[in-house]
Amino acid sequence: MGTGTKEGGAVVLVPVKAFAQAKRRLSGVLSPQERRVLAKRLAERVLKAAHPLPVAVVCDDAEVARWAESMGATVIREPGSGLNGAVAAAYAHLSDQGYERVIISHSDLPLARTFSWLAAHPGIVLVPDRRLDGTNVVSLPAGLDFQFSYGPGSFARHKQEAQRSGLTWKVVHDQALGWDVDIPADMAVAAL
Secondary structure (H helix, E strand, O other), X not given: OOOOOOOOOEEEEEEOOOHHHOOHHHOOOOOHHHHHXXXXXXXXXXXXXXXXXXXXXXXXXXXXXXXXXXXXOEEEEOOXXXXXXXXXXXXXXXXXXXXXXXXXXXXXXXXXXXXXXHHOOOOEEEEEOOOOOOEEEEEEEOOOOXXXXXXXXXXXXXXXXXXXXXXXXXXXXXXXXXXXXXXXXXXXXXXX
């Protein structure tokens, strides 16, 4: 699954939280085991959507690392650095590996089908969630001094960071990549 060369080109980076800790906001409607299964299934879909691009998973969990390797992904271990720290460290690592573009995607996009089209865009591309609050996908050239700022309101912060970069940038409202699963109502998509 996406074991392309490191000689230029794009790579998809997916931060994946420990499956046992994922999707806690769904605890009112799903048991811990159901949340674990859902998180794994969603992440698997995102990794498959990365094909034919190479894919890397940044995580701090041994189970996730084994699963990612079994899916053909490169694993970047970043224990205890939180989402923003893990993404920043993995982005720097992939830049050092010679990739020209890094496409960072959340792992909970049930409608994700492909990321390849993002590899062709110059500059920075931001794909917000459908509520225009979070940033589901960020595609950017490697090696930038870009401050990742995930969490509530990240879309506005990432727009400011894109402006600060001095590069061309744009926002793409993509129905498939804009749908993430955070609250029970998000599970209404047929694919779940």
